Amino acid sequence: MSHCLALTQGDPAGIGLEITLQAWAAREAAGLAPFLLIGDPDLVAERAARLGLAVPVERAGPEGAAAVFPRALPVLPLPDRVTAEPGRPDPATAPMTLAAIETAVRLVREGRAAAVVTNPIAKHVLYAAGFRHPGHTEYLAALAAGPDGVAPRPVMLLWSDDLAVVPLTIHVPLRRVPDLLSVDLVVETARIVDRDLRARFGLARPRLVLAGLNPHAGEAGSIGTEDRDVLAPAVARLQVEGIAIRGPLPADTLFHARARAEYDVALAPTHDQALIPIKTLAFDEGVNVTLGLPFLRTSPDHGTAFDIAGRGIAKPDSLIAALRLAGRLTAPRA
Template sequence: MALALTQGDPAGIGPEIALKSWASRVEAGLPPFFLLSDPDFLRQAARRLDLDVPVRAVAPEEAAAIFGEALPVVPLARQVSAEPGRPDPGTAAATLESIEVAVELTRVGRAEAVVTCPIAKHVLYDAGFRHPGHTEFLAALAAEPGAEAPLPVMMLWSEELAVVPVTIHIPLRDVPGALTEDLIVRTARIVARDLRERFGLDRPRLALAGLNPHAGEAGAMGTEDRDVVAPAIARLQAEGIDASGPWPADTMFHARARRGYDAALAMYHDQALIPIKTIAFDEGVNVTLGLPFIRTSPDHGTAFDIAAKGIARPDSLIAALRLAGRLAASSRVST
């Protein structure tokens, strides 16, 4: 069986990094994957980039067998046509189809995991997309009929650091109001569970950052850490989860501090993403926890400005494919 790789926005760097990842499959030690896209579009992209990557249309079950000799592409129902660097809402239907099919194939056991190339939300919005983003769309696809969608948790992972933002894509001024004891507890439970079940950690150690400078200085610099974060940590500890904090965020991410935990929970987006993008800019992986299937993604966007220029680095996609393969293998062993 192989991993299902979605095409992402075809006007971005997704086609280039997918082709380059396959070309690096041996030295990178990649597990077999197939790309959900248009084979003719990929062939054109390979010619434009002067990449010697043969492309073969396959069924998902054939991908692993031919992965060594050609990039397996499972054709979409829609043709794909895009001008590099020129985002177009007309491509949105194929982009969404790629995601939907990848999820369905994974859920029915025809693929081992979902790996997603970057999308541009504004392109999808212009085409009528109604989900806040990629992760929320995946959560909606994961929901059982008539049931509430699961809470998706975004973890940015590298060998050196794993971070989880409790609140994500909201303005900074809205964070204190959105940050609740229940949200912190629900998020940390999912992180602890997935670190155990998918990453194989017997007793994951979670370090929770404070919201305010110096974790609030006992209420002198804001009361959220005392009144919201600390009670959440106490609840987690009472449940047997190894959670500590709230810690001042400015001293949580140096090398010695990182040895004391397996994942850091930050209270807002940049508090989490600045350290990991400083430490592992090219190798960071976006992992969605809390879904009934494995999903990883490169930790970067569509980069329309460099699309088809031959300079996009596939490092983060390679890391995402490698991690998805590792998690899938761990799941096979545990079952």
Template sequence: MDADGRPLLVTQGDPAGIGPELTLKAWLQRKEARLPAFAVLADPDHLNGLASRLGWNIPIVPVRPAEAVAAFDGALPVIPLSTTVKASSGQPDPACAPSVIEAIETAVRLVRKGEAPALVTNPIAKHVLYDAGFRHPGHTEFLAALASEGGSEPPHPVMMLWSDELAVVPVTVHIPVSSVPSALTTDLIVRTGRIVARELKERFGLSHPRLALAGLNPHAGESGAMGMEDDRIIAPAIEILRADGIEAAGPLPADTMFHARARQRYDAALAMYHDQALIPIKTIAFDEAVNVTLGLPFVRTSPDHGTAFDIAGKGIARPDSLMAAIRLAARLGSRRDAP
């Protein structure tokens, strides 16, 4: 996966959260987990200190991207930040925000320059960044803004939670449930469905992607008896997607979409709001699910969990989702570079 001499890039995330120790653990388990070479954007001294406190013998070497693959087998390659990181595990601090932002910006710049095939982002805490003056709604929106630098139109990013057992996409994401009916439009569903179908083809290699769209209301509205949004908003979107040649089923009752037999009928499920998508995948694949951002001009994956400040620095956080994100980033980055 790293045969072309380019490493995957992993950002530190919030240095007070579990991201840094998960990255250390991923390197420790690199051989048995069969991980491709990666380099982390971080402060080497901070990682050294954390590894020492946890009692882990991990050589850490500062590198340029071109040197990372050769160094990876014997040491964790670190692309140093210009910002010094002074973070205490489990203690979120707005003073760490500049390093968090620098790691993301630098990683995006390197990937867009072709020095790495893909980007894996460790979890950040939005409230910490907001306290430091961060103006973007979240991680994904920040990445979309970085993708549009140079005058291009900002892309429409789509969040997919992926695992071997299930892939889900929330059409509306981080908004109150009470706001979902007014935010949900036929145009938004169509735009999301087109991006998902396109990237399932281009990045995941599916020749004929199958989409299943959940209804908003119980029983998908039951012909209007439990709400009209399914007939008035979702059903027309499905017809437009079908007219585009996309195999789209629905609107389907969400309570019968996610059992094992139902999952065999589609490649990705489009849910109408956050929890409708995330509850099933976190039930089925809590430790292995990966957050993939579709619609960007570069590959970005992330673990499907947060900063977990409550257990940070204790060495007990599981790296499964980060390692799955690294493997998936390598897979998608390899396909994106293929002629």
């Protein structure tokens, strides 16, 4: 397998191209593995010139990208040209945005790239062009479906050096969370987390914790029964299976430094329970890692930022962290 990473262009009207150019410029200082951008070479070169970035761009394929990488940003051309103005999202760009994702997945599944790293997309732009998947992650899962057509179940891990978290529910209203929580949801998610932390992160026995849904983890059912009736039985089942997990524990005392030293990943029932602490601790360095897929996928933990695209003020830190993590997790182990 090539150790080159396949990086998608993301929405070309967003900040993806400019943070990619900055990441390449910082490649040596950041210790990045070679990556191949899948996009429009002409648009990338034009964006570099507009931003005043001295980044040479060279057309390349996955087999030659590593050789090109030290001297230029290697770009695998898309089937069609892409025309986009920074900050002006256009549904006409959607087909090539999706083509970049499809190409990255294909290269990794063929063993011609080591991992998929995705720049941010805007779902509303894709929806306007007829996209029918709930989001980026679900689309990647669909592309990873096996011969039987069954897609794997993806799990979102937000990772940083200081904290790693997994939300059990994601983009749903808070009022729906109690109805969505089930023993099976917790068990299946924790199994995927435990498996991928072993296989991809090299942890021999991952330490998991589960945050409670209610204040004080429900106080034995006196402040809501979900922690007692759903979360605690799920933890008990997982412990019987040999998975190292504790909980449910009060969420308000789970994320200070001493508590974080006692676990590798925290699972949380709600989106904000997981994302507020990691974005507080590592706003610019957080990485979105999709577990459960037959390949590694990382991405920056932020969106397209149309409001600042093309102004030269976007920070590449999260993309650099995503590229660095993908390179580290796919590097040959001694």
